[in-house]
Amino acid sequence: MPGLRERKKQAARRSLAEAALRLALERGPDQLRVEDIAHEVGVSPRTFNNYFSSKEEAVCSFIVDQQERVREALLARPAHEPLWDAVITAAVERQVAEGTPRREDVWRIREMMHHAGLFGEMLRAHVTVERVLATAIAERAGDGANPLHARMLAGIVQSAARIAFHTWLNSDTAEGYLSAFTELLREAQAGMPALTAVAAHTAVADRSAAAS
């Protein structure tokens, strides 16, 4: 069990992260100073840097904080479930639990993704989650599993999440990004057959064209 000291630290950290994200959504990534974040929580700007090494890290920390939930969600799947199904279900579950961003925040988020520092930090956060997910996958797969393969599967999951979210963000569709996310993972599971099918069709056309 964590001591009182540790809990207060975590509370302060979460307060800072929450304030950073909220202010970033309110006024945009360029009008966000660490001074504001610190003042919002009631600590000195210097203290902010004891928790986060940059404001970007604070804004994106909520992604990293999903680490534990990812691990738990995967290991909670029934043991007889095939690995792909367990991974996909756990990943989707987590996304559902996280919820979809509010409609009014969409264009702000879009703006934030155009911010180089924030975008890079988000990618870093995804890699961090990927590492945790990889160990959970390896754990689930058993001792004989190749850690590299586990890492690869985790990378595929994160890629699907990133791509589905990014596509949803830049399109004014009404439906969520979860359907695209799931579809991408199912495709990856099957080795991207939809793509290769099209390619095969093209190849056939090319061959008949070459033969004529």
Added chain:
Amino acid sequence: MPGLRERKKQAARRSLAEAALRLALERGPDQLRVEDIAHEVGVSPRTFNNYFSSKEEAVCSFIVDQQERVREALLARPAHEPLWDAVITAAVERQVAEGTPRREDVWRIREMMHHAGLFGEMLRAHVTVERVLATAIAERAGDGANPLHARMLAGIVQSAARIAFHTWLNSDTAEGYLSAFTELLREAQAGMPALTAVAAHTAVADRSAAAS
């Protein structure tokens, strides 16, 4: 055709990028100031920021500059070749053409990957390449191809490259990272069967344990 002015600009840009990367390798990411880079090329520090918005971007720009070669390498594959093979071969070809880092630079690169800003920038560069690769894949796959699926395949390729390189970087093995890269892509093509096979074995063990 590019005008003379444009060519000089590109030359200056490449000089800056080359100097940035070389100095970063020589003295480490923390002892690298834009003033040094600019002075090395013979321009003012302010001019540096006309070409790159940060020193990290300059150091990682060589990755982004591979965009065109990726595209060409893929579209140069014979038309009858299956998509996966074409993509894998083109990706490996590109990596081979780029060459393996010198042995003495390894620990410097390792140090650079620990630098938050540089690591994030490298991930951003990978995403940029991913976008180009995705359009090339879509082009190759034909008009009926789902752009999302193309993007996903590109993401898988970039994930494999990143994971293989990262693993190689943090292990003192003599062999290159290309073998791991190829193997990861082959696994992905087949839907990560090695992992799921292990999982099936574990599931069987679990079931017999539950039955007893």
Added chain:
DNA sequence: GCAGAATTCTTCGCGGCCCGCAATTTTCCT
């Protein structure tokens, strides 16, 4: 060739971020 135009480079300065250090206050354990 040349003079004007256009573009680029440089100098200067401001606001901001990040970090090391040391003092101070708060919290924890016995």
Added chain:
DNA sequence: AGGAAAATTGCGGGCCGCGAAGAATTCTGC
């Protein structure tokens, strides 16, 4: 209660990114 450990904070320094304005260089039409 009192000492130890740890967190917070102010200060100082270095660097970065960017804007403005003048200087320099290149381009263009003649």
